[in-house]
Amino acid sequence: MTEPAAVAAPKPHIAHEVPHEALGFWRKYVFSTDHKVIGIQYAITGLLFLLFGFSLMMLMRWQLAYPGAALPLLGRLLGEARMPGGTMLPEFYNELGAMHGTIMVFLGVVPLAVGGFGNFVVPLQIGAQDMAFPRLNMASYWSFFLGGVTMLASFLVPGGAAQGGWTSYTPLSVLAGTGQTMWLIGMIFLITSSLLGAINFITTIIQLRAKGLTFLRFPFFVWTQFVTAFLLLLAFPPLEAAAVMQLMDRVAGTSFFLPSGLVVSGQVVAVAGGGNPLLWQHLFWFLAHPEVYVLILPGMGIVAEIIANNTRKPLWGYRSMVYSLVFLGFMSFIVWAHHMFMTGMGTAMAAFFQTTTMIISIPSVVILTALIISLWGGSIRFNTPMLFAVAFLPMFGIGGLTGLPLGLNVADIPLHDTYYVIAHFHYVVAPGTIFALFAGIYYWFPKATGRKMNETLGKIHFFGSLVCMNVVFMPMFLMGLAGVSRRLFDGGASYAFAQPVLHLNVVSSWGAWTLAIFQIPFIFNFFWSIWKGEQTDGNPWQATTIEWAAPSPPPHGNFPVAPEAYRGPYEYSVPGAAKDFLPQYEA
Amino acid sequence: MDIPYTVEVRRDTGLTNGKIGIWLFLASEVMLFGALFASYILIRTGAPSWPRGDTILNVPLATFNTLVLISSSVTMVMAWASLMRHRFGTFRIYMGATILLGFVFLVVKYFEYSHKFENGLYPSTNNFLAIYFTLTGLHMLHVFGGMMVNAYFLGPGSKLWKTNPEWFANRVEHSGLFWHFVDLVWIFLFPTLYLL
Numbered sequence: 001m002t003e004p005a006a007v008a009a010p011k012p013h014i015a016h017e018v019p020h021e022a023l024g025f026w027r028k029y030v031f032s033t034d035h036k037v038i039g040i041q042y043a044i045t046g047l048l049f050l051l052f053g054f055s056l057m058m059l060m061r062w063q064l065a066y067p068g069a070a071l072p073l074l075g076r077l078l079g080e081a082r083m084p085g086g087t088m089l090p091e092f093y094n095e096l097g098a099m100h101g102t103i104m105v106f107l108g109v110v111p112l113a114v115g116g117f118g119n120f121v122v123p124l125q126i127g128a129q130d131m132a133f134p135r136l137n138m139a140s141y142w143s144f145f146l147g148g149v150t151m152l153a154s155f156l157v158p159g160g161a162a163q164g165g166w167t168s169y170t171p172l173s174v175l176a177g178t179g180q181t182m183w184l185i186g187m188i189f190l191i192t193s194s195l196l197g198a199i200n201f202i203t204t205i206i207q208l209r210a211k212g213l214t215f216l217r218f219p220f221f222v223w224t225q226f227v228t229a230f231l232l233l234l235a236f237p238p239l240e241a242a243a244v245m246q247l248m249d250r251v252a253g254t255s256f257f258l259p260s261g262l263v264v265s266g267q268v269v270a271v272a273g274g275g276n277p278l279l280w281q282h283l284f285w286f287l288a289h290p291e292v293y294v295l296i297l298p299g300m301g302i303v304a305e306i307i308a309n310n311t312r313k314p315l316w317g318y319r320s321m322v323y324s325l326v327f328l329g330f331m332s333f334i335v336w337a338h339h340m341f342m343t344g345m346g347t348a349m350a351a352f353f354q355t356t357t358m359i360i361s362i363p364s365v366v367i368l369t370a371l372i373i374s375l376w377g378g379s380i381r382f383n384t385p386m387l388f389a390v391a392f393l394p395m396f397g398i399g400g401l402t403g404l405p406l407g408l409n410v411a412d413i414p415l416h417d418t419y420y421v422i423a424h425f426h427y428v429v430a431p432g433t434i435f436a437l438f439a440g441i442y443y444w445f446p447k448a449t450g451r452k453m454n455e456t457l458g459k460i461h462f463f464g465s466l467v468c469m470n471v472v473f474m475p476m477f478l479m480g481l482a483g484v485s486r487r488l489f490d491g492g493a494s495y496a497f498a499q500p501v502l503h504l505n506v507v508s509s510w511g512a513w514t515l516a517i518f519q520i521p522f523i524f525n526f527f528w529s530i531w532k533g534e535q536t537d538g539n540p541w542q543a544t545t546i547e548w549a550a551p552s553p554p555p556h557g558n559f560p561v562a563p564e565a566y567r568g569p570y571e572y573s574v575p576g577a578a579k580d581f582l583p584q585y586e587a
Numbered sequence: 588m589d590i591p592y593t594v595e596v597r598r599d600t601g602l603t604n605g606k607i608g609i610w611l612f613l614a615s616e617v618m619l620f621g622a623l624f625a626s627y628i629l630i631r632t633g634a635p636s637w638p639r640g641d642t643i644l645n646v647p648l649a650t651f652n653t654l655v656l657i658s659s660s661v662t663m664v665m666a667w668a669s670l671m672r673h674r675f676g677t678f679r680i681y682m683g684a685t686i687l688l689g690f691v692f693l694v695v696k697y698f699e700y701s702h703k704f705e706n707g708l709y710p711s712t713n714n715f716l717a718i719y720f721t722l723t724g725l726h727m728l729h730v731f732g733g734m735m736v737n738a739y740f741l742g743p744g745s746k747l748w749k750t751n752p753e754w755f756a757n758r759v760e761h762s763g764l765f766w767h768f769v770d771l772v773w774i775f776l777f778p779t780l781y782l783l
Contacts, residue, residue: 132590132604199611207592207604237615238622245626248721253711256626256718274634274714279626286622 033134038141039120046112053103056096063088064491065509090489094163101166106190107148113298118225124547125219127210127563132203140196147189154182170257170280174249184247191240194232201229213565219545224301227329228294235290242283285336293332299436303389309543310386311378314570317370324363331360341412350409357407384458388439399427420480423473431469446540450552451533457525464518471511475504549585594754609761613768627718638715640781649781652695659688660770663763670756682741689734729769736762
């Protein structure tokens, strides 16, 4: 970035002279300030948390499929306090449920999508050497790490981890055991981490983009990260405030969320009272609805990159996608109370929030439709990243469209507390976002390591996961429509009306366990390919965006010559061009 | 490797990285305190009765503290202005004064808090005190944080003045923006809690 006049067409493959002093092991791989190392740290930590969160769910699925049955082998290992004789205690089930949600959202998907892909890819895609604040970036990762450790440690305190669900609704959570305090402290670390990250992303994208890279020449992925960062920046602080207030309630005996005359187990709780339990829900969902978009937007960005690359066509309607994205970002701040129709809000409030909810579905549909139309007439290359990206479209479509009834007050009330809601948002996040994240891993793996992941193992991973995801979640729609509550420890076994659909619990559970088996090829492939994968050059996918101008793996400082953007991000199959793609970075 | 636009501004945005960063941070802080003020409104409007602040809290002390914080904002600007005029000695005096005024604020707050505790008024007593202690406590944490940063620029951080005075002046300006924000939060807290 020193001498713009000297910038010619970048030469991606020249050896990079190392002008800086060599760093020791700790500074290079552990306490690194390099965005690529931090991105990989985030990604690997996030993947481990995803696996852990998934394992918690697999334990729960045992209890749901075979209520009260002793779990062979593993059941006894978890100890008498959790699974005496291998049979799960309801308290432990609640811990698993609360921590599954918390871990998947705050420690798995967001760190992988934003911390991992955002950190690794965004500076490369905008042609920057690093993030704007490298040390802040490191602080962000380590704050996340501390938050994760706090959450994990909460399993070991007396009474176990938080049991109040990932939403930690008051007043129950205020009266819960020590695990809840750990949850709140963990959240404060995670929120701090997100804030530092968000400031860094926005500044980096505005300030460090390459010469010629105007906003409407950004790859769609950069746009999604840009909007996501604003959501994190502005939506998370209210939850931080709420976490501080709940911590005050628990530690200092205040009653922000405790109403007067609250009776627990026949005893009036001895607090000053006057608090408002719904206040927590408002503050929580003020974050957590934008958080839904934090979960999905980076996934959409990844899918857009991969679809453009593998259809060898420009994205259809790039500008309308960008405008929809920005509009969606704004709207996501005024729809939160559609999670709260069950609280008995007045019809005026409900009418407002269901209107905004219907409005926000429009930009999502615009983006999804643009991605589907982008496939039209392309000579599609079905490699593993593309398979995951294409599967994202119908999976996210199912998740999104089944959400519409939940946005309407009248339809939401019978459905809200049932498995229908579980199926709906898992379709968005699990075969939706997580498929997009897998697609991203397969797609940018060559950039990070210089080697491709194995295609055969990738396809086994893909087809196995696709089938299993649907086996897990499709039955939940049926159970939900049959009215089975999503909060039952026995999966509905004690209710007569649930009997005709109970066998679906077994189907779902076996789907989940098989899904785990199909992740083994991925884990093996990931490590095997780091050392043994097929070697590639800087641009193995013949892609157009700027990250492919850097050598693979990119050295410290990324680009041998500062890149420049000469055109839009997706100039594929331009008539009259010598090859079927015109990279942004070639004059 | 040097990150660009730490000292010079980027032509098309007219800003340095740090300037954007601190404003974004302040935006998130607005949301943090905004959520707490919103909670205050919700809890107060839902309460059957609510004490007037001046019946419980010490208004003269808080007025004094308001003056202290406003003065500290003035000295903060003077510290930065001294750097712009390349008067490092004057900078040190004003920066020292800013930190000292922050310290005076905290000492006064300490007396206010301990007076409440002596009279058996705790956060758990009622929701007025709960919101009072939470808001002012979080604000004090911000004052303390700002003092730490300023102390760094007065002490070890000031080495940068010798090698890159413009960068150092930028950093002090950003720290000043934060300090003014903390001051501004108090300007809202004082009437809300003590007078209304």
